[in-house]
Amino acid sequence: xxxxxxxxxxxxxxxxxxxxxxxxxxxxxxxxxxxxxxxxxxxxxxxxxxxxxxxxxxxxxxxxxxxxxxxxxxxxxxxxxxxxxxxxxxxxxxxxxxxxxxxxxxxxxxxxxxxxxxxxxxxxxxxxxxxxxxxxxxxxxxxxxxxxxxxxxxxxxxxxxxxxxxxxxxxxxxxxxxxxxxxxxxxxxxxxxxxxxxxxxxxxxxxxxxxxxxxxxxxxxxxxxxxxxxxxxxxxxxxxxxxxxxxxxxxxxxxxxxxxxxxxxxxxxxxxxxxxxxxxxxxxxxxxxxxxxxxxxxxxxxxxxxxxxxxxxxxxxxxxxxxxxxxxxxxxxxxxxxxxxxxxxxxxxxxxxxxxxxxxxxxxxxxxxxxxxxxxxxxxxxxxxxxxxxxxxxxxxxxxxxxx
Amino acid sequence: xxxxxxxxxxxxxxxxxxxxxxxxxxxxxxxxxxxxxxxxxxxxxxxxxxxxxxxxxxxxxxxxxxxxxxxxxxxxxxxxxxxxxxxxxxxxxxxxxxxxxxxxxxxxxxxxxxxxxxxxxxxxxxxxxxxxxxxxxxxxxxxxxxxxxxxxxxxxxxxxxxxxxxxxxxxxxxxxxx
Amino acid sequence: xxxxxxxxxxxxxxxxxxxxxxxxxxxxxxxxxxxxxxxxxxxxxxxxxxxxxxxxxxxxxxxxxxxxxxxxxxxxxxxxxxxxxxxxxxxxxxxxxxxxxxxxxxxxxxxxxxxxxxxxxxxxxxxxxxxxxxxxxxxxxxxxxxxxxxxxxxxxxxxxxxxxxxxxxxxxxxxxxxxxxxxxxxxxxxxxxxxxxxxxxxxxxxxxxxxxxxxxxxxxxxxxxxxxxxxxxxxxxxxxxxxxxxxxxxxxxxxxxxxxxxxxxxxxxxxxxxxxxxxxxxxxxxxxxxxxxxxxxxxxxxxxxxxxxxxxxxxxxxxxxx
Numbered sequence: 001x002x003x004x005x006x007x008x009x010x011x012x013x014x015x016x017x018x019x020x021x022x023x024x025x026x027x028x029x030x031x032x033x034x035x036x037x038x039x040x041x042x043x044x045x046x047x048x049x050x051x052x053x054x055x056x057x058x059x060x061x062x063x064x065x066x067x068x069x070x071x072x073x074x075x076x077x078x079x080x081x082x083x084x085x086x087x088x089x090x091x092x093x094x095x096x097x098x099x100x101x102x103x104x105x106x107x108x109x110x111x112x113x114x115x116x117x118x119x120x121x122x123x124x125x126x127x128x129x130x131x132x133x134x135x136x137x138x139x140x141x142x143x144x145x146x147x148x149x150x151x152x153x154x155x156x157x158x159x160x161x162x163x164x165x166x167x168x169x170x171x172x173x174x175x176x177x178x179x180x181x182x183x184x185x186x187x188x189x190x191x192x193x194x195x196x197x198x199x200x201x202x203x204x205x206x207x208x209x210x211x212x213x214x215x216x217x218x219x220x221x222x223x224x225x226x227x228x229x230x231x232x233x234x235x236x237x238x239x240x241x242x243x244x245x246x247x248x249x250x251x252x253x254x255x256x257x258x259x260x261x262x263x264x265x266x267x268x269x270x271x272x273x274x275x276x277x278x279x280x281x282x283x284x285x286x287x288x289x290x291x292x293x294x295x296x297x298x299x300x301x302x303x304x305x306x307x308x309x310x311x312x313x314x315x316x317x318x319x320x321x322x323x324x325x326x327x328x329x330x331x332x333x334x335x336x337x338x339x340x341x342x343x344x345x346x347x348x349x350x351x352x353x354x355x356x357x358x359x360x361x362x363x364x365x366x367x368x369x370x371x372x373x374x375x376x377x378x379x380x381x382x383x384x385x386x387x388x389x390x391x392x393x394x395x396x397x398x399x400x401x402x403x404x
Numbered sequence: 405x406x407x408x409x410x411x412x413x414x415x416x417x418x419x420x421x422x423x424x425x426x427x428x429x430x431x432x433x434x435x436x437x438x439x440x441x442x443x444x445x446x447x448x449x450x451x452x453x454x455x456x457x458x459x460x461x462x463x464x465x466x467x468x469x470x471x472x473x474x475x476x477x478x479x480x481x482x483x484x485x486x487x488x489x490x491x492x493x494x495x496x497x498x499x500x501x502x503x504x505x506x507x508x509x510x511x512x513x514x515x516x517x518x519x520x521x522x523x524x525x526x527x528x529x530x531x532x533x534x535x536x537x538x539x540x541x542x543x544x545x546x547x548x549x550x551x552x553x554x555x556x557x558x559x560x561x562x563x564x565x566x567x568x569x570x571x572x573x574x575x576x577x578x579x580x581x582x
Numbered sequence: 583x584x585x586x587x588x589x590x591x592x593x594x595x596x597x598x599x600x601x602x603x604x605x606x607x608x609x610x611x612x613x614x615x616x617x618x619x620x621x622x623x624x625x626x627x628x629x630x631x632x633x634x635x636x637x638x639x640x641x642x643x644x645x646x647x648x649x650x651x652x653x654x655x656x657x658x659x660x661x662x663x664x665x666x667x668x669x670x671x672x673x674x675x676x677x678x679x680x681x682x683x684x685x686x687x688x689x690x691x692x693x694x695x696x697x698x699x700x701x702x703x704x705x706x707x708x709x710x711x712x713x714x715x716x717x718x719x720x721x722x723x724x725x726x727x728x729x730x731x732x733x734x735x736x737x738x739x740x741x742x743x744x745x746x747x748x749x750x751x752x753x754x755x756x757x758x759x760x761x762x763x764x765x766x767x768x769x770x771x772x773x774x775x776x777x778x779x780x781x782x783x784x785x786x787x788x789x790x791x792x793x794x795x796x797x798x799x800x801x802x803x804x805x806x807x808x809x810x811x812x813x814x815x816x817x818x819x820x821x822x823x824x825x826x827x828x829x830x831x832x833x834x835x836x837x838x839x840x841x842x843x844x845x846x847x848x849x850x851x852x853x854x855x856x857x858x859x860x861x862x863x864x865x866x867x868x869x870x871x872x873x874x875x876x877x878x879x880x881x882x883x884x885x886x887x888x889x890x891x892x893x894x895x896x897x898x899x900x901x902x903x904x
Contacts, residue, residue, distance in 0.1 A: 035903065038584065038585045038588055039585055039588070039589065040588060040592075074765075074766075077766075077819070077820050077823075077867075078766050078819075081870070082766065082768065082869045082870065088870045088873075088874065089874075089877065092874075103596065107592060107596075241902050241903050242902065242903065242904060247903055251899050252899055252900070252903060255892075255895050255896040255898075255899040255900065256896050256899075256900070258892045258895065258896070259889075259892045259893050259895070259896040261892065262885070262888050262889030262890075262891075262892035262893065263889050265885050265888065265889065266882070266885050266886060266889055269878075269881050269882060269885050270882065272878075273874060273875070273877070273878030273881065273882070274878060278600070278603075278604050280823075282823060282824050282825065282826060283824065284824075285820040285821075285823040285824035285867075286816075286820070286824045295611075296611045298607075301599070301603045304603065358595065362595065362598060362599050362602065365599055365602065365603060366599070366602035366603060366606070366607065369602075369603045369607035370606075370607045370610045370611070371610060371611060376610075
């Protein structure tokens with residue numbers, strides 16, 4: 001047992017038992033971040049804050065939500081929206097945050113791709129981040145079921161049908177997932193469980209992994225420069241902060257994060273109060289009806305690109321393309337054969353690959369929402385082919401990339 | 405290094421602003437825990453007092469709690485009138501007297517049982533006893549059964565509204581506000 | 583400067599994506615219909631000045647209105663209770679007390695002379711096939727038909743409540759309430775209103791039998807209504823969120839705009855009453871809108887202050903880092 005002395009203060013008392021000074025040093029004051037970064041490096045903090053907003057608003061929604069097919073719709077639209085004090089606020093925050101969190105995730109992902117932050121020791125950061133993307137997708141989908149409106153029901157129907165595997169006709173698997181022949185009580189109850197317990201637990205664990213994965217390779221910087229963190233930290237500690245290439249997580253990095261967070265929250269709350277329809281689809285304010293499909297059904301915007309990869313092909317090819325789209329981002333650190341960890345602008349053909357991928361995904365997103373007819377179908381088809389083609393090309397164009 | 409985590413003036417100011425926001429959001433959270441308007445609106449029960457029989461205990465429900473209604477016989481009224489404390493506890497609707505009480509023991513909230521022959525209540529949990537007006541006759545209960553807010557409306561009794569008769573009971577200490 | 587150009591790029595791509603999946607995609611999915619401001623250009627305008635006294639005679643006598651309609655403000659009860667009316671006609675016959683304030687006079691005139699034309703449901707009522715609309719047209723009582731119709735309308739307007747007395751709830755009940763329910767109770771100005779069914783407000787019952795008996799009556803009514811309309815008209819509690827103001831207005835103005843061949847009739851309300859119907863739907867389905875605007879303003883002010891202080895803090899911390 002360690003040796004304890006009579007504490008001189010509450011701080012000292014806690015410090016002897018919990019080592020709070022050490023924790024603070026390791027986690028904050030001597031956790032070194034490169035100085036050469038821009039506001040895109042604050043997306044992690046924004047995601048953490050948005051996740052916090054989702055968690056808090058979700059707790060209050062959970063107090064009145066009823067996971068029962070007969071009462072779910074009214075518990076959301078009547079009890080929470082009209083009766084509970086500030087219930088409407090929690091729901092608007094929850095709905096808008098669920099949508100905006102994906103915008104930030106995509107910005108975060110494309111930042112990582114642009115600056116090559118998935119390479120040379122940072123592979124696990126990328127992979128744990130992709131796992132978080134998958135977990136957030138599952139969380140978003142399961143949450144979308146809960147109001148039990150028309151979009152909930154039909155999204156539940158269509159997405160679970162994907163698991164039939166096309167020509168495999170694995171209807172047994174689909175029924176197993178639903179616990180019924182159609183999305184019904186068993187389906188709603190289990191997706192409720194997934195949404196409020198299992199997936200959030202997984203997300204918390206993955207956030208820990210994602211943060212942990214940053215520790216050894218450190219955060220990347222704007223120029224992909226390899227920094228001698230120990231030497232630079234010594235310079236910083238000696239007082240030469242201006243010439244050191246690193247800054248402390250707190251307060252240096254933190255203050256910049258909070259500045260970006262503050263500006264982000266203006267945008268966020270504007271959406272919550274004045275522009276929420278994009279995140280809370282009007283069609284879902286019609287109660288679920290298993291005998292009537294809405295005229296237009298489409299997933300939330302953040303799933304559209306992968307949905308569109310499924311749409312233009314025949315069932316089986318579509319499913320394979322869809323499965324490809326779901327997993328291929330995981331492989332990015334291994335498909336990129338170039339040793340260069342620099343911004344895409346300095347990487348020859350990869351520069352074009354990056355912008356082509358971004359624009360192609362936006363086209364897929366747009367085509368995933370409009371009715372699949374005529375010109376839109378054609379554009380969607382070629383955009384889906386382009387997506388697959390770009391990934392096939394990636395190892396080749398990066399292999400022959402000049403070393404910078 | 406020493407001052408790397410110490411906050412300057414703006415840091416403190418920013419912390420204070422954040423604190424204001426956090427406290428304000430606590431208010432919204434508190435409001436979300438409040439009983440719903442529909443719960444509050446359902447807090448009124450109207451009883452038709454002409455339907456009760458003498459010396460027969462009927463348990464009604466008001467705000468989820470049991471309400472004892474015991475119509476008094478002439479004998480009981482006579483007995484109660486001999487003790488001002490007892491007669492003050494009874495509710496007079498038309499020419500009839502009623503005991504109208506919250507059917508929860510004032511000790512720890514069990515439901516006492518009525519004995520029509522002995523004309524008293526016994527709480528089985530800890531042996532507390534009450535007479536036919538709901539007044540306590542044996543400890544541990546600290547006081548007689550509480551009387552719910554009521555308003556007399558013809559031969560009807562509206563539970564949940566505070567009529568003048570109920571206010572008088574509060575003033576003279578016959579009951580606490582239930 | 584570099585950060586600013588990055589921000590511009592991020593913003594452009596975000597807005598582009600937003601534009602494509604929201605305004606653009608919805609313009610491709612839904613037909614855009616402009617409101618005609620509830621003037622009903624296809625209906626001839628009333629040219630004659632009506633005479634209230636003569637109108638009353640016609641409504642009570644030769645027009646035979648009160649054979650089917652009640653006029654509560656005049657103390658005339660409906661000759662049929664809703665359950666009998668729905669049995670006979672497929673829908674309850676409306677009380678005429680408020681119609682003069684709710685409906686456009688040109689629409690009312692056409693409705694008296696030729697109901698299926700006014701309601702735009704001629705496709706469902708072909709006389710040659712024996713499909714008769716429950717309300718027989720009024721062919722006149724011997725005088726000038728247009729003058730007689732104008733008289734009747736003058737009378738109906740004279741007994742109707744003034745515009746300021748007509749509440750959003752009354753407007754809704756007169757114009758929509760015989761076919762549509764509002765399942766959600768609501769509170770306005772401190773007064774609680776129960777749910778609305780096609781046969782009136784839903785009372786609270788002490789005994790379960792009474793509640794079930796009422797519900798059975800509503801379901802029986804809805805069965806008949808469903809047979810008459812082809813499908814049960816939907817509950818409108820959340821329509822303000824699921825359809826939005828613009829859609830509802832242009833839909834009730836002319837339902838055929840969106841759903842060719844629908845059984846839903848043209849409602850024929852005047853512009854003022856359309857606003858009241860919208861307000862009622864907001865009272866029910868978006869009851870916290872005023873609070874949302876107020877709280878929204880306060881939070882926006884707070885968050886801007888929060889951002890300013892965050893920026894100042896960053897400047898303070900980074901002063902020695904540059």
